[in-house]
Amino acid sequence: MAFCSLVSLFLLLLFTAMVSAQLLSTFYDTSCPNALSTIQSAVKDAVAKESRMGASLLRLHFHDCFVNGCDGSVLLDDTANFTGEKTAFPNQNSLRGFDVVDSIKSQVEAVCTQIVSCADILAVAARDSVVALGGPSWTVKLGRRDSTTASLSTANSDLPGPNLDLSALITAFSNKGLSTTDLIALSGAHTIGQARCVTFRNRIYNETNIDSSYATSLQANCPSVGGDNNFSDLDVQTPTNFDNNYYVNLVNNKGLLHSDQQLFNGGSTDSQVKSYTTNSDQFSTDFAAAMINMGDVDPLTGTQGEIRISCRKIN
Numbered sequence: 503m504a505f506c507s508l509v510s511l512f513l514l515l516l517f518t519a520m521v522s523a524q525l526l527s528t529f530y531d532t533s534c535p536n537a538l539s540t541i542q543s544a545v546k547d548a549v550a551k552e553s554r555m556g557a558s559l560l561r562l563h564f565h566d567c568f569v570n571g572c573d574g575s576v577l578l579d580d581t582a583n584f585t586g587e588k589t590a591f592p593n594q595n596s597l598r599g600f601d602v603v604d605s606i607k608s609q610v611e612a613v614c615t616q617i618v619s620c621a622d623i624l625a626v627a628a629r630d631s632v633v634a635l636g637g638p639s640w641t642v643k644l645g646r647r648d649s650t651t652a653s654l655s656t657a658n659s660d661l662p663g664p665n666l667d668l669s670a671l672i673t674a675f676s677n678k679g680l681s682t683t684d685l686i687a688l689s690g691a692h693t694i695g696q697a698r699c700v701t702f703r704n705r706i707y708n709e710t711n712i713d714s715s716y717a718t719s720l721q722a723n724c725p726s727v728g729g730d731n732n733f734s735d736l737d738v739q740t741p742t743n744f745d746n747n748y749y750v751n752l753v754n755n756k757g758l759l760h761s762d763q764q765l766f767n768g769g770s771t772d773s774q775v776k777s778y779t780t781n782s783d784q785f786s787t788d789f790a791a792a793m794i795n796m797g798d799v800d801p802l803t804g805t806q807g808e809i810r811i812s813c814r815k816i817n
């Protein structure tokens with residue numbers, strides 16, 4: 503009897519170890535020692551060519567992790583008999599950088615065939631993008647594998663939209679095991695990149711918690727009708743520097759999205775936003791920690807999933 507219990511305990515432990523295999527920063531050290539430097543130089547080139555690409559690559563990792571975990575699902579193309587996530591409302595006509603990911607993947611395949619997952623490429627490219635734009639660095643944990651599935655409906659339900667209020671933002675992040683501190687720190691990603699008029703039109707015409715001259719200047723490029731795809735910078739001050747100005751904007755009622763300004767609108771998150779305006783080191787530390795937490799959301803590991811050859815399609 504005691505022996506049977508020991509055996510079942512052993513099997514349970516083995517099973518747990520198999521399904522919850524840990525991500526490790528050293529994962530490719532022997533199987534593909536040049537993986538990280540290959541990704542880093544490709545990201546540097548892409549950001550040097552177009553600084554916004556750093557923002558677009560960072561966002562891809564976020565949109566990957568929030569839909570059934572960081573598993574490369576966001577990269578899968580639709581086909582006649584496969585529906586990916588690219589046509590989800592938050593993604594369609596919005597996500598970009600897929601060609602750059604293809605180019606990184608082919609450079610990585612050239613140094614080690616079918617070793618490095620697309621999900622890990624996104625995680626590393628996100629970090630390298632932040633660094634290329636002057637932000638903090640962190641050690642990326644690796645060993646994610648790629649999904650053989652995608653979920654359009656989960657992309658639509660789980661990716662937070664720009665019209666959410668604070669409580670819904672907190673819930674969307676807590677549904678992924680991320681704290682309110684993570685939410686506030688990760689939102690600092692909006693210190694880089696751009697948003698389309700359609701995502702902030704209501705705010706600049708109808709909301710009152712917005713600096714009026716800021717709203718007026720945005721209206722010039724975002725008419726009340728039409729111009730849906732006209733871009734504005736998410737950070738009005740330093741759109742291509744990864745810094746803490748996003749939070750300075752918020753305390754001045756210059757958040758571009760409704761969801762941005764929700765973080766500083768008289769609620770429970772005001773104090774953390776305010777502290778980041780004067781303590782950029784704290785923001786850097788919290789952002790790096792939150793990126794690691796986000797990268798840990800439900801990865802496929804061990805023998806789960808696959809290593810895709812092309813990030814756009816399952817093998």
Ligand code: HEM
Nearest residue numbers: 557558561564596662663664688691695696697698701761
């Ligand atoms: C808190 C909830 C969030 C909401 C509601 C949100 C929403 C949005 C929206 C609406 C846009 C503009 C999309 C468009 O115009 O097509 C955008 C852009 C962006 N988001 Fe977020 N976002 C959130 C969190 C995050 C997080 C956690 C990250 C990364 C860690 C991130 C990174 C970015 C970046 C870098 C851009 C600019 C992309 C580019 O220029 O290509 N966002 N976001």
